Amino acid sequence: MGFNINYYESKVDCKFCKKHFTTYKVRPNRCQLMKEDTDFMPVYDGLNPLLYEVAVCPHCGYAYHKSMTRTYGPFMMLVNELYIKELQKPADICRERTIDDAIVSYQLAYLVARASMEESLLLANLALKIAWLYRLKQEAEPELRYLESAREFYSKSYAANQEGTERIHYLYSELSLRLGDMQEAKKGFSRLISDRKVSNKYRKLARDRWENYRYDEAPKINENIY
Numbered sequence: 483m484g485f486n487i488n489y490y491e492s493k494v495d496c497k498f499c500k501k502h503f504t505t506y507k508v509r510p511n512r513c514q515l516m517k518e519d520t521d522f523m524p525v526y527d528g529l530n531p532l533l534y535e536v537a538v539c540p541h542c543g544y545a546y547h548k549s550m551t552r553t554y555g556p557f558m559m560l561v562n563e564l565y566i567k568e569l570q571k572p573a574d575i576c577r578e579r580t581i582d583d584a585i586v587s588y589q590l591a592y593l594v595a596r597a598s599m600e601e602s603l604l605l606a607n608l609a610l611k612i613a614w615l616y617r618l619k620q621e622a623e624p625e626l627r628y629l630e631s632a633r634e635f636y637s638k639s640y641a642a643n644q645e646g647t648e649r650i651h652y653l654y655s656e657l658s659l660r661l662g663d664m665q666e667a668k669k670g671f672s673r674l675i676s677d678r679k680v681s682n683k684y685r686k687l688a689r690d691r692w693e694n695y696r697y698d699e700a701p702k703i704n705e706n707i708y
């Protein structure tokens with residue numbers, strides 16, 4: 483393989499077994515962002531860097547995402563007990579990935595993050611990304627299952643700053659809408675729209691999303707909700 487126009491090889495030191503390996507990353511100038519879905523999923527024309535965010539060690543199977551923080555000492559003992567010992571055979575997904583390979587990489591990272599008791603917010607973001615990958619495959623059932631998990635973790639999440647808190651509230655409402663839980667969606671969006679302390683950015687996002695839903699999508703689904 484060697485030189486590749488779309489990818490470069492990123493060098494990784496495994497945080498678990500300490501061995502070295504390389505894994506593909508998409509060259510940023512090869513990605514073209516087309517739009518963002520209402521739950522912030524970036525949609526690319528062609529190459530999708532999302533598929534290459536998780537590095538999976540081909541030696542021991544440890545899976546790492548850059549958002550993880552509990553990657554040392556006692557947390558690694560938990561990872562060893564609850565994850566590494568349960569692994570059958572480490573996956574080798576360090577080169578070009580299909581969406582299915584990417585789903586495997588995120589599911590492994592999700593297992594590692596749960597074993598090391600990472601924060602709810604981090605688990606929510608990982609579950610949301612797995613849902614996005616199923617959306618790319620147009621597999622609604624597993625997408626909804628992971629959206630449900632993401633929503634549950636967002637409801638238990640705390641953010642360090644206001645922007646983060648607003649993002650959590652927005653996503654909780656948005657995922658409720660996608661899951662067909664209209665009561666929670668309406669409650670969440672209404673709160674974002676009416677609360678004067680919420681930033682203009684999120685007030686506008688919430689108002690646009692809720693109005694689009696009410697006028698464009700809702701009438702097709704059910705006339706009698708309001």
Ligand SMILES: [Zn+2]
Pocket residue numbers: 496497498499500501539540541542543544
């Ligand atoms: Zn390793």
